[in-house]
Amino acid sequence: MIPLLQSIYDPALALPEDEHFYRLALDDINLFSVHSQFYHALHKSGKLGGTPEFFSGHLKRNYEATMYQNLVFRHTEYKVLQKFEEKQIFAIPLKGTRFAERYFGHFAARGTSDIDLLVKPEQLQEAIAAVKGMGFKLDKMIHNHAVLYRLIEGTHHPLMVELHWTLDKKYCSELKDKPFWEESRPLEAYRYIRELSTQHTFYFIILHSMRHRMESIRFVMDISQILFNAGDEIDFPRLLQQAEGDCTLRRIQIALSIVYNQLPVLQHIKPLPFSPAPAVWNYNMIRNRLRGIKSVQEYHYRLFFRFGIFDSWKHRLLSQELIYKTLMKHQLSKS
Numbered sequence: 001m002i003p004l005l006q007s008i009y010d011p012a013l014a015l016p017e018d019e020h021f022y023r024l025a026l027d028d029i030n031l032f033s034v035h036s037q038f039y040h041a042l043h044k045s046g047k048l049g050g051t052p053e054f055f056s057g058h059l060k061r062n063y064e065a066t067m068y069q070n071l072v073f074r075h076t077e078y079k080v081l082q083k084f085e086e087k088q089i090f091a092i093p094l095k096g097t098r099f100a101e102r103y104f105g106h107f108a109a110r111g112t113s114d115i116d117l118l119v120k121p122e123q124l125q126e127a128i129a130a131v132k133g134m135g136f137k138l139d140k141m142i143h144n145h146a147v148l149y150r151l152i153e154g155t156h157h158p159l160m161v162e163l164h165w166t167l168d169k170k171y172c173s174e175l176k177d178k179p180f181w182e183e184s185r186p187l188e189a190y191r192y193i194r195e196l197s198t199q200h201t202f203y204f205i206i207l208h209s210m211r212h213r214m215e216s217i218r219f220v221m222d223i224s225q226i227l228f229n230a231g232d233e234i235d236f237p238r239l240l241q242q243a244e245g246d247c248t249l250r251r252i253q254i255a256l257s258i259v260y261n262q263l264p265v266l267q268h269i270k271p272l273p274f275s276p277a278p279a280v281w282n283y284n285m286i287r288n289r290l291r292g293i294k295s296v297q298e299y300h301y302r303l304f305f306r307f308g309i310f311d312s313w314k315h316r317l318l319s320q321e322l323i324y325k326t327l328m329k330h331q332l333s334k335s
Contacts, residue, residue, distance in 0.1 A: 001024075008038075033218075040110075071108075073112050096116060131163070172310070173246050173247045173248045179200070184196055203252075206252055210251040214286075223259045236272065240274075260272055
């Protein structure tokens, strides 16, 4: 699937012609659930017509299904934001349909599975109460966010709302949220609802992708889409300086190395201020892991993301706190 992605983003590369290639690519697109991303990217590049009919037809059908699902999420998010505005609760939408509109070009160009909002810590309980007042139930409080849910009307599928009170897990860094809020701007006609700058959206998306160990091609596409569509709004030296102060520099460099190694054309569009490092990320290994195929390489990969992505030994050790607590609880229950 990487050669297809490269040919979409690089005008100098022609699409593959082998029909068997597209059947294999479709298997991978199904595996990673990135139908909308590929359909919209191919359509926007003018290359959709150069793909086999069975391939483009399958993408289109799934894109239309995603459009319906995203409409539900967009409408619900609008209602939540309206409620927050009424109650004077500051909030910033993260990812979701607004991210798709802003950087992919259409609200349905990227499938979403929940509504992510950043709120101020001092307003968290008020925000939870407001969402519960809309029929949602509090599921759990974990790491740096509260998870609420309700069933989508007429289905058994949950609609999730995640309220983040900070943008990184406790103990994983020294990240400061204040600059994100200070550089945010009012969203549309709202007073209390804001949106991140492109610079900080990019920073957040990288942290989010690394939190999930870059274990899907969707994370590569999320990061690259911002670079392709709004790269001139990103200041790499400033990003690296902020990340160094936040103790997230290693994560930023690893994620960008992975993306640039897969899409070399990015060096011509937005050159990195450092040489991409040989990464442990490997597409075949990521795909096999999702298929349940284990390997020594996958073990090394997980070990690397467990200990090798932090800027200091302090954060490497503190980030394991939850694991230690779980093990201790298990040992105590056995004794």
